Amino acid sequence: MPARRKAATVAAVGLAPLALTALAASPAAAHGSMGGPVSRVAQCYAEGPESPRSDACRAAVAAGGTQALYDWNGIRIGDANGRHQELIPDGRLCSAGNDEFKGLDLARADWPATSVRSGSYTFEYRVTAPHKGTFTVYLTKPGYDPAQPLAWDDLDLSHPVATATDPVASGGFYRFSGTLPERSGRQLLYAVWQRSDSPEAFYSCSDVTFGGETGAAKGGSSPEPSASAPSDEQIEEGTGRSTVEHHGHGDDDAGTSAEPVAEAASAGPAADANAPQAAGTSRRLAETGGSGITPYLAMGGAATLAAGAAIVFGSVRRRAVNGVGRLGR
Structure with missing residues (x-):
């Protein structure tokens, strides 16, 4: 796996637990x-x-x-x-x-x-x-x-x-x-x-x-x-x-x-x-808590992290693919 693509994968995988953590951290x-x-x-x-x-x-x-x-x-x-x-x-x-x-x-x-x-x-x-x-x-x-x-x-x-x-x-x-x-x-x-x-x-x-x-x-x-x-x-x-x-x-x-x-x-x-x-x-103690808006704030934060991971992954992947295309030419 090319270094750039590997780095993108690592970044996406690394951010995923953060997104899940944000969801799980809605406090009582x-x-x-x-x-x-x-x-x-x-x-x-x-x-x-x-x-x-x-x-x-x-x-x-x-x-x-x-x-x-x-x-x-x-x-x-x-x-x-x-x-x-x-x-x-x-x-x-x-x-x-x-x-x-x-x-x-x-x-x-x-x-x-x-x-x-x-x-x-x-x-x-x-x-x-x-x-x-x-x-x-x-x-x-x-x-x-x-x-x-x-x-x-x-x-x-x-x-x-x-x-x-x-x-x-x-x-x-x-x-x-x-x-x-x-x-x-x-x-x-x-x-x-x-x-x-x-x-x-x-x-x-x-x-x-x-x-x-x-x-x-x-x-x-x-x-x-x-x-x-x-x-x-x-x-x-x-x-x-x-x-x-x-x-x-x-x-x-x-x-x-x-x-x-x-x-x-x-x-x-x-x-x-x-x-x-x-x-x-x-x-x-409760798995979820806070005001009614708290879980949604956590979900929004998790979604943002996940979206960021996807953007990073997609951007680096496109660069990698374009790089391969140029080498092919």
Whole structure:
């Protein structure tokens, strides 16, 4: 093979992996959690990761560290693809089986709760990176006992209280309507957001009370804090402490994939002594992510690289052929 043609082939072959890399490098991004009724993790983050007010949130920090609260918008499984019950064991629903968030699985009757009533309800999902997909919200069955670990059988899976596909995000929230059935006392809403542009799914637990105030703890021993969502200012302030990729849609971490990977340690002051050392060993990050435009940007870059390789190959090949023709003359 002539030297020029060989060089063109090498160039084309060398650029092809770069194009594929650009496609594969679409990073995962933080996405959100239920904001109304507020989820456990968002509620505890709103209280303040370093000094939460409620007994339940303090217990969650004691069990799993403060980093889980800074990562409030990252309870997810990257390769879920609808296999929620298969991948998440009983007793681990609120953490989605992720050890970093294990404090959220504590079976307690004093989690700060949102007061609700039966009837129509507008759900609000706090989102930090919008994606196409379907939201499904389930309510616990009558007789639910919050002092027992939450199991799939505790949820009325046959009758979701809300479903919404591709709602439009506005003001930092997805809003969609549902209907709460008749219940009494303390219950729990379990939200699943399954993306359609990726196998990734997100999960959250929201504690609610029907037909009563949230200010009196069970037994009347002490006031129980009402649930409240984090403010925009709180979310902004905690961004630097989060280890979840968001807004800019990722870093250059090669470990961002659909396979279980070790959690990246926070840099500098973001590192927290209470955070579990192996917090992310069961964490699954998404194969694709970022905003809806991110994969297309990656595809465009890959296409450009591939086109460039083709041009280089074609140009050198034509020169080689013309050179042979001239020699023939």
